[in-house]
Amino acid sequence: MGVTAGLVLPAWLTACSDDASGPEVKYDGVVGIVGAGAAGLAVADYLISKGIRVKIFEASGRIGGRIKAIKPSDPIFNELAADFHVELGADRIFGTNSEFGNLIKLLKVPTVKFREEPTSAQDYYIINGEYFSQAEAEARVDFQALKAFKETGLATYTGGGSVQNAAGASTDMQGILNSWLGNAYGSSSDRIGANALGEALAMIEHDKKEFMLVTNPISDVLTSKYAKALKRVTLNTAVKAVNYSDAGIVRLTLLDTVANTESTVEVTKLVVTSPVNVLKDSSLISFSPALPASKTNALSHIGMDASIRIILEFTRNNFFKKPDGTGPAPAFIYGGEVCPSYFFPGVGRSDKNLTVSVTINGPKAQEYSDLLGPEPDATTGEPYPELVVNAILDEILSEMDVVFDGKASLNIRKRFEDGTIISVIKDWTKVPYILGGQSYPLVGGTNEDRVALAEPIDNKIFFAGEATDFTGEFGTISGALKSGERAAEEVVAAILAENES
Numbered sequence: 038m039g040v041t042a043g044l045v046l047p048a049w050l051t052a053c054s055d056d057a058s059g060p061e062v063k064y065d066g067v068v069g070i071v072g073a074g075a076a077g078l079a080v081a082d083y084l085i086s087k088g089i090r091v092k093i094f095e096a097s098g099r100i101g102g103r104i105k106a107i108k109p110s111d112p113i114f115n116e117l118a119a120d121f122h123v124e125l126g127a128d129r130i131f132g133t134n135s136e137f138g139n140l141i142k143l144l145k146v147p148t149v150k151f152r153e154e155p156t157s158a159q160d161y162y163i164i165n166g167e168y169f170s171q172a173e174a175e176a177r178v179d180f181q182a183l184k185a186f187k188e189t190g191l192a193t194y195t196g197g198g199s200v201q202n203a204a205g206a207s208t209d210m211q212g213i214l215n216s217w218l219g220n221a222y223g224s225s226s227d228r229i230g231a232n233a234l235g236e237a238l239a240m241i242e243h244d245k246k247e248f249m250l251v252t253n254p255i256s257d258v259l260t261s262k263y264a265k266a267l268k269r270v271t272l273n274t275a276v277k278a279v280n281y282s283d284a285g286i287v288r289l290t291l292l293d294t295v296a297n298t299e300s301t302v303e304v305t306k307l308v309v310t311s312p313v314n315v316l317k318d319s320s321l322i323s324f325s326p327a328l329p330a331s332k333t334n335a336l337s338h339i340g341m342d343a344s345i346r347i348i349l350e351f352t353r354n355n356f357f358k359k360p361d362g363t364g365p366a367p368a369f370i371y372g373g374e375v376c377p378s379y380f381f382p383g384v385g386r387s388d389k390n391l392t393v394s395v396t397i398n399g400p401k402a403q404e405y406s407d408l409l410g411p412e413p414d415a416t417t418g419e420p421y422p423e424l425v426v427n428a429i430l431d432e433i434l435s436e437m438d439v440v441f442d443g444k445a446s447l448n449i450r451k452r453f454e455d456g457t458i459i460s461v462i463k464d465w466t467k468v469p470y471i472l473g474g475q476s477y478p479l480v481g482g483t484n485e486d487r488v489a490l491a492e493p494i495d496n497k498i499f500f501a502g503e504a505t506d507f508t509g510e511f512g513t514i515s516g517a518l519k520s521g522e523r524a525a526e527e528v529v530a531a532i533l534a535e536n537e538s
């Protein structure tokens with residue numbers, strides 16, 4: 038079970054290539070899969086390779102879940118200075134030898150490790166309203182202490198409480214702490230449980246190097262690798278109710294999310310990949326019999342918070358460098374109170390590199406999400422209210438202006454015609470059947486919660502999705518893929534056991 042990180046390709050990748058799909062497993066039933074994100078597609082791919090029939094039900098009108106980019110075919114792309122796909126969800130790959138890293142190597146997709154040559158971009162920091170280069174921050178004793186906590190201390194920490202309690206960071210370092218060990222894991226540092234996050238970090242086996250795809254959106258990797266699975270997806274179809282009370286059959290109530298009509302279908306086994314905020318809401322997906330206490334208890338220890346991605350562009354970018362526009366290009370700016378993570382996705386992908394990708398998770402994202410109201414309506418083209426958008430952009434630019442002497446507001450890209458700021462806002466909190474950013478451990482949680490969430494019920498209902506990864510990689514694409522493979526292996530093991538009995 039599980040996949041060993043390392044340079045040797047996991048068996049399932051090679052087993053799933055077009056010319057090596059066996060050994061097949063005899064099975065007359067149909068396995069239903071809830072969700073066509075990374076996890077659901079990985080489950081389907083594995084089962085198809087074993088000759089098992091699958092049906093994937095996807096509530097939304099697209100595949101990929103939390104993987105979604107602005108592509109050249111999208112109208113907004115023409116307005117952007119970016120000459121690369123702009124990711125609105127997952128944008129970086131963690132670990133060159135991680136599950137997803139290995140898949141990218143296998144498919145030979147061009148990549149850039151933006152903190153290494155030739156780009157050699159570096160991180161910058163906001164500390165007390167001042168701007169620090171990596172070297173300047175490294176010279177501070179409190180920064181060194183926080184870095185040591187992040188890199189080694191947290192993994193061995195056993196004292197309980199939140200990451201913020203555990204870090205014991207100086208007041209000056211609270212912003213960077215929140216960027217590194219709060220926002221980066223889907224929330225804020227005072228909400229994330231220190232023990233479980235430390236436990237997870239200690240389990241990670243890949244090299245933790247961060248990189249991006251240069252020429253392709255991340256979804257290309259999914260559509261290319263999982264081409265066979267895509268044919269089995271029914272879009273705009275939510276699984277609303279799961280009745281597994283009778284032997285050998287799982288009855289599903291399906292909701293057509295466009296027509297708002299219901300229908301029923303029967304499968305013989307079901308793999309559920311719904312994110313935790315969906316699993317917690319029985320009006321979205323209900324189970325009969327109800328989920329066992331072990332799962333509801335596990336879910337009560339796993340959080341999933343609001344998450345917003347905002348894309349901004351500038352007409353110049355040298356003011357982000359230190360000193361006075363001559364330092365290395367920025368990869369990230371960490372430490373902001375309004376925005377804990379400013380990322381430059383053009384590094385190594387664009388000569389212009391004028392795009393800034395802001396990710397806000399946790400309470401601040403919830404505040405913005407509440408202000409923004411419902412998602413813009415794709416059918417009517419109704420955008421977010423202009424006043425609210427302006428208030429949010431103003432707050433972000435004000436934070437940048439403090440450290441850049443007003444140059445952020447001065448150089449923000451605006452529409453020529455009306456002088457409005459060109460921006461893209463993706464509020465994951467509002468995406469139906471996703472409802473947030475990524476799962477994270479609440480205070481008091483442990484890795485056992487993930488194990489319990491992943492546990493199959495009656496060899497009929499199986500669970501995958503990033504939140505069910507118990508190898509330390511929850512909240513990532515690799516974690517989602519590994520969970521999918523694990524659940525698919527459990528399905529095959531159950532079928533083989535039934536075939537033998």
Ligand SMILES: Cc1cc2nc3c(=O)[nH]c(=O)nc-3n(C[C@H](O)[C@H](O)[C@H](O)COP(=O)(O)OP(=O)(O)OC[C@H]3O[C@@H](n4cnc5c(N)ncnc54)[C@H](O)[C@@H]3O)c2cc1C
Nearest residue numbers: 072074075076096102103127128129275276502503513514
């Ligand atoms: C802003 C943001 C930035 C991120 N950055 C990174 C990053 O840089 N690197 C990284 O590795 N990871 C990142 N992640 C996390 C990564 O995107 C996720 O961990 C991963 O994509 C989750 O895949 P999944 O298949 O588990 O879930 P999802 O992608 O959420 O897929 C679940 C699917 O199931 C569908 N669904 C749910 N319930 C039902 C139902 N009842 N019926 C039918 N369909 C249903 C949903 O519509 C969805 O399509 C980021 C996430 C966000 C939000």
